[in-house]
Structure formats: C-alpha cells, structure tokens
Amino acid sequence: MPSPLAAHTSIVTSQLALLRQLEWKVRHAVENVLSGEYRSAFRGRGMEFDQVVKYTYGDDIRDIDWNVTARLGEPYRKKFIEEREVTLLIVFEDSVSLQFGSGAQSKREVLLELAGLLMMLGAVNRDRVGFLHASRDGYALKEPVRGRGQILHLAAQLLGKPAPALDAATGTEGGPASPIPWRILAHAAPRHSILIWLADFPPQVSPEGWSVLSRRYQTMGFRVDDPWDRELPDTRVLTAYDPVSGRLVNLNGASAAQRAAHAEWVQEREQSFRDLFPAPLSRLVVPTDEDRLKALVRFFHARMAAGTRR
Numbered sequence: 001m002p003s004p005l006a007a008h009t010s011i012v013t014s015q016l017a018l019l020r021q022l023e024w025k026v027r028h029a030v031e032n033v034l035s036g037e038y039r040s041a042f043r044g045r046g047m048e049f050d051q052v053v054k055y056t057y058g059d060d061i062r063d064i065d066w067n068v069t070a071r072l073g074e075p076y077r078k079k080f081i082e083e084r085e086v087t088l089l090i091v092f093e094d095s096v097s098l099q100f101g102s103g104a105q106s107k108r109e110v111l112l113e114l115a116g117l118l119m120m121l122g123a124v125n126r127d128r129v130g131f132l133h134a135s136r137d138g139y140a141l142k143e144p145v146r147g148r149g150q151i152l153h154l155a156a157q158l159l160g161k162p163a164p165a166l167d168a169a170t171g172t173e174g175g176p177a178s179p180i181p182w183r184i185l186a187h188a189a190p191r192h193s194i195l196i197w198l199a200d201f202p203p204q205v206s207p208e209g210w211s212v213l214s215r216r217y218q219t220m221g222f223r224v225d226d227p228w229d230r231e232l233p234d235t236r237v238l239t240a241y242d243p244v245s246g247r248l249v250n251l252n253g254a255s256a257a258q259r260a261a262h263a264e265w266v267q268e269r270e271q272s273f274r275d276l277f278p279a280p281l282s283r284l285v286v287p288t289d290e291d292r293l294k295a296l297v298r299f300f301h302a303r304m305a306a307g308t309r310r
Contacts, residue, residue: 019116019155025293026120053079086127087144089189089217090115093180093199094135096164100226102233103288107224108163111198114222114292116155118196121296123151130154130189134180135164141181144189182207191216197276198222203268206276221277222284232262281306 052068055075063077092115098108115131122129129151130144140161142154186209189195195217213219277283281303286295 019120019152019159022113022116023120023123023152026117026124051079052076086122086125087189087193088118088122088127088129089144089185089193089195090118090129090131090158091180091185091195091197091199092131092133092158092161093178093197094133094161094164095200096136096166097200097202098224099163099166100228101288102226102228105288107200107226107288110224110286110288110292111222112159114224114286114296115198116159117292117296119151119155119158123148123155131158132180132185132188133158133161134178135161136179137164139179139181141184141188144193178204178207180207182209182213186213186216189217192218194218194220196220196222200224201269201273201276203265203272205272210276218282219277220282220284221273222286223273224286224288226288230266232259 052065053076055064055069055077059077063079065076065078068076092111094108098111099106101107101110119129119131126146128144128146130142131154132139132141140157142157145151145154185195195213197219199221201221201223273283281299284295284299286292
C-alpha cells in the first residue's frame with residue numbers, strides 16, 4: 001500500500017503533466033490566435049491616474065474630464081500610466097453541486113481545467129498569478145507569484161485540491177453562506193488586479209463588501225453549465241444536488257411542477273449572476289461539452305471587439 005507522501009507525489013506529478021499539456025495549448029493560442037488580446041482584454045483600465053492634460057484629436061473621448069473641461073472652457077482629458085504587469089487572482093468556490101454532470105466530465109473537472117488555463121495564460125504572459133480555494137472545509141490563499149515554474153506548481157496545488165465531501169450537501173433552505181473570506185481578499189492583491197470568481201453561482205445576494213471589491217479589482221465571473229442545469233431530462237433517473245433544499249435528491253422523470261420550479265430557479269440564477277457582474281463581458285458561461293480554450297479565446301475576442309476597458 002503506497003504511503004500518503006507517495007500518493008501525494010503521484011497526484012502532483014499527474015497534475016503537472018496535465019498543466020504542461022494546457023500550457024502547450026495556451027502557448028499555441030497566444031502565438032497564433034490571441035496575439036496581444038489576452039493582455040489588452042484583461043488589462044482594461046488597469047492603470048494609475050497620472051494627470052489632466054489638454055485633449056487633442058485622436059484621444060479617447062472616454063478619458064475627457066468633464067469637470068475640468070467645464071471649468072476651463074476647453075477639453076481636457078485624464079492621462080493614465082499603464083501598469084507594467086497584470087496580477088491575476090483566481091477565486092475557486094468548490095461547492096458540492098460542481099461534482100455532478102450528465103456527461104463524461106463533472107462541472108468541477110471542467111471548471112478546474114478552465115482555472116488551469118487561466119493560470120497558464122498568466123504564466124505565458126509573464127504576469128503574477130495567485131489563487132484562493134474555498135470550500136466547506138476551509139480555504140487556502142496563495143499570494144500572487146511570477147514565473148513559469150512557480151505558477152505551474154501553484155496551479156498544480158489548485159487542481160489537486162480534494163473535492164468537498166458529499167455529506168456537505170446539507171443545509172438550510174437556500175443553502176449555507178459562501179465560504180469565501182471576502183474581507184481577506186480585499187488585501188490579497190494590488191489595486192486594479194483581475195479577480196476571476198469561478199463557481200456554480202446559485203441564486204444568491206451579493207456578498208458583504210462585494211461593491212468594495214468591484215471597485216478595487218476588475219471582477220469577472222466564470223461558470224460552467226451542464227445540460228441538466230438548463231433543462232431537466234425527460235427520462236432517466238437524475239441524482240443531483242438541490243440548491244434550494246441543500247441536499248441530494250433523486251428524480252425519476254421530472255413532473256410538470258418540478259420542471260416549473262426548475263425553470264424559475266434558472267431565471268433566478270441568471271438574474272443573480274447578472275447582478276454580481278453587470279457588464280455582459282465580465283461574465284462567461286461555458287457548457288460542459290464546449291472546448292474550454294476556445295471559450296476563453298471567444299471571450300477575449302469579444303472584449304477586444306467591444307473595446308472593453310473597465
């Protein structure tokens with residue numbers, strides 16, 4: 001029987017092998033598809049204010065300082081100094097509901113791969129990357145680091161986190177509160193960092209202090225959807241985590257009432273997701289059957305096409 005240390009070493013080795021495959025895909029995408037779009041799309045207005053200068057033809061009109069313009073009678077704009085690097089903070093909320101799926105992969109597996117791709121993008125682009133993993137068992141915060149080797153091992157730690165026990169799928173109506181320590185996150189990275197929250201995002205109210213975090217960081221929400229999330233199956237026994245009751249349930253062909261309740265939950269979930277991330281290009285939903293890297297490329301292209309800044 002292998003020792004716990006040997007088992008841990010084997011898990012880390014397998015995660016590093018997977019991450020090197022993801023890194024190869026990312027390098028190919030950056031060199032041939034994304035070019036500079038990852039950095040530009042993520043940087044947005046990740047800039048520090050410098051001074052107010054006269055507006056000249058060709059300057060971005062969105063930078064005009066209307067108060068100074070009105071006072072001086074001619075157009076002035078704000079000048080920014082671009083930060084030299086991006087700091088990417090991955091927040092992975094590891095809930096029991098992520099462990100279910102109707103296909104070959106669970107939502108958790110897909111979401112972890114998405115997190116790994118994001119971290120590899122940061123490594124390839126020489127950015128700083130950190131993560132917070134939170135579940136009912138507690139949380140682990142890893143401060144942002146720079147360099148391929150450090151980020152690779154950091155990503156392996158995240159991908160190697162054990163899934164929360166299924167007996168955690170009990171709670172009061174509406175489910176227990178989020179395990180994410182939001183107050184600690186407010187000091188986990190520099191201002192203007194990119195905070196990407198990866199979760200299942202059931203209907204919920206905004207966490208306390210979320211408005212402060214949204215001003216401090218560029219916040220984005222990434223979610224993975226299974227076909228059963230969108231519509232219950234007509235036949236086949238479905239065992240899933242019910243986010244309303246907070247427990248596992250078995251459905252042997254959904255009734256009309258169950259379908260109606262599910263449709264209402266889907267609408268509430270979408271509205272809650274939009275409330276957390278009002279800008280359409282600050283949220284991404286990836287179906288379990290879609291290629292994760294292609295979904296990210298589409299996301300970056302959309303942000304660039306729209307000229308998204310902050």
